[in-house]
Amino acid sequence: MLNIKNLSLSYGDKHIFEELNIEIKENEITAIVGASGIGKSSLFLCINQMIRYEKSYKLKGEILYKGIDLMKESEDNLTKIRKNIIYVSQQPDILPMSIYENLAFIARIHKIKNIDEKINAALEKVYLYDEIKDRLHTDATSLSGGQQQRLILARALLLEPEVLLLDEPTASLNEELSHKIGLMLKEHKSTIIIISHFKSQVKKLTNNVYSL
Amino acid sequence: MKKEYLFYKIVFSIFSFFAMALVYLLISFILYKGLSSISVELIFSDANIVDAMMFKERVFDGIFPAIIGTLMLIFLSLIFGIVFGVASGIYLSIYANTKVKEFLTTCFELLATVPSIIIGVFFLLLSIYLHKIFMSNFLPSLLLSSLALSLLILPYLVKNTQLCLDNIPKEIKHLGLTLGLNKMQNLFYILLPYASKELTSGIFLALGRACEDTAVIMLTGAVASAGIASSVFDKYEALPFYIYYISSEYSDQAELNSAFGAALVLLCIAILLFLFTSLLQKKFRKKYA
Numbered sequence: 001m002l003n004i005k006n007l008s009l010s011y012g013d014k015h016i017f018e019e020l021n022i023e024i025k026e027n028e029i030t031a032i033v034g035a036s037g038i039g040k041s042s043l044f045l046c047i048n049q050m051i052r053y054e055k056s057y058k059l060k061g062e063i064l065y066k067g068i069d070l071m072k073e074s075e076d077n078l079t080k081i082r083k084n085i086i087y088v089s090q091q092p093d094i095l096p097m098s099i100y101e102n103l104a105f106i107a108r109i110h111k112i113k114n115i116d117e118k119i120n121a122a123l124e125k126v127y128l129y130d131e132i133k134d135r136l137h138t139d140a141t142s143l144s145g146g147q148q149q150r151l152i153l154a155r156a157l158l159l160e161p162e163v164l165l166l167d168e169p170t171a172s173l174n175e176e177l178s179h180k181i182g183l184m185l186k187e188h189k190s191t192i193i194i195i196s197h198f199k200s201q202v203k204k205l206t207n208n209v210y211s212l
Numbered sequence: 213m214k215k216e217y218l219f220y221k222i223v224f225s226i227f228s229f230f231a232m233a234l235v236y237l238l239i240s241f242i243l244y245k246g247l248s249s250i251s252v253e254l255i256f257s258d259a260n261i262v263d264a265m266m267f268k269e270r271v272f273d274g275i276f277p278a279i280i281g282t283l284m285l286i287f288l289s290l291i292f293g294i295v296f297g298v299a300s301g302i303y304l305s306i307y308a309n310t311k312v313k314e315f316l317t318t319c320f321e322l323l324a325t326v327p328s329i330i331i332g333v334f335f336l337l338l339s340i341y342l343h344k345i346f347m348s349n350f351l352p353s354l355l356l357s358s359l360a361l362s363l364l365i366l367p368y369l370v371k372n373t374q375l376c377l378d379n380i381p382k383e384i385k386h387l388g389l390t391l392g393l394n395k396m397q398n399l400f401y402i403l404l405p406y407a408s409k410e411l412t413s414g415i416f417l418a419l420g421r422a423c424e425d426t427a428v429i430m431l432t433g434a435v436a437s438a439g440i441a442s443s444v445f446d447k448y449e450a451l452p453f454y455i456y457y458i459s460s461e462y463s464d465q466a467e468l469n470s471a472f473g474a475a476l477v478l479l480c481i482a483i484l485l486f487l488f489t490s491l492l493q494k495k496f497r498k499k500y501a
Contacts, residue, residue: 083392093383
């Protein structure tokens with residue numbers, strides 16, 4: 001599904017990682033663990049090629065997605081590919097509009113049908129629907145950190161991507177919710193790559209663990 | 213530490229108080245002088261109000277043509293200014309590379325320092341040149357004034373648009389791209405709505421600048437008694453020019469008072485436009501929410 005071959009990333013003179021080789025299996029969870037600042041999030045930016053918009057970064061190697069080298073793809077093709085490789089950042093990138101609109105706007109642009117049903121389903125999947133069903137049309141920025149994190153996860157699920165890049169998806173959640181979200185991801189049928197600080201956390205989800 | 217804090221608090225309060233007092237003094241002065249001279253006669257003279265408002269009867273000696281001229285001028289200048297200014301700001305913030313950005317930013321900053329009279333002279337000479345070489349019917353007009361005014365407000369609109377877009381947090385700036393949108397979709401669906409409030413504030417500030425400038429319009433088409441322009445190629449009347457003309461050539465106190473009346477009307481137009489912009493801001497926010 002996704003093959004990272006001899007990938008090296010440097011920022012100016014500083015090497016972030018070198019000769020990285022990772023094989024991501026289809027419809028399985030793969031975890032990448034490592035200490036802070038080691039380049040885990042940068043690896044995600046390499047996979048979805050958002051690294052192109054960052055100055056002073058140099059990238060070498062290959063990132064093969066279904067046999068296509070993403071590093072050689074044009075911006076137009078990458079736009080189409082990024083719809084299938086959705087990145088969920090650690091910092092919730094919520095827009096200053098209603099909870100419903102935060103999900104609906106992107107669904108409308110991508111011409112997703114039955115938007116309301118799918119939004120409700122996505123919110124239920126991340127265990128947010130019951131908490132906010134009465135205030136779907138209120139400002140999303142008033143949600144707590146954990147709720148915002150689940151909202152952007154719901155936004156990603158709504159688009160039904162082939163690959164989900166999750167950067168510390170349960171960092172702001174309590175133990176019970178982390179466990180529930182973990183189980184949901186395990187049952188979710190798509191390729192998932194998770195970044196985490198702790199091996200023990202991701203061991204519950206997958207045996208495909210890479211250390212950076 | 214506490215004493216130092218108190219000292220600075222008092223110093224800054226005094227400065228803000230004086231600034232505020234000056235604004236109130238100015239507005240009170242215009243209100244005091246203007247209110248007494250505002251009348252139906254000042255606006256419509258002896259013309260029938262309904263007929264004048266339906267543009268069936270020409271108003272001589274009243275400021276109604278100047279009010280309409282000012283509104284037309286602001287509207288046209290804003291259209292030209294917004295199209296070129298916002299587009300340039302978007303280009304500078306999103307598409308331009310560092311070298312082009314530096315070059316264009318310097319150009320717009322230089323343009324901002326050009327006195328309005330120079331812009332007026334430039335457009336006057338341009339119209340003379342065009343009149344001689346290409347179009348014999350191209351003369352100082354509402355269109356020429358609008359173009360000149362839009363050039364005057366262009367640097368503000370460019371800088372404001374650029375700053376609004378540059379100040380969007382990085383994670384929001386690239387959000388659309390990570391969700392599979394192209395650059396144009398990201399711009400129109402995420403970045404511009406996100407910055408809409410600040411963008412409209414900047415447009416209002418530019419609008420204020422366009423409202424008050426006299427130097428540009430007196431050289432490019434504004435005259436004392438042209439009536440309401442029937443096309444953009446006609447000469448026109450405008451309130452700032454009326455105020456300037458009357459206050460520099462008045463023959464008695466009553467005539468000078470009519471300039472204060474016109475100043476009050478101009479102030480009201482500015483306030484109304486400000487309220488309209490605020491309403492737009494709220495509507496943008498509501499739509500976005």
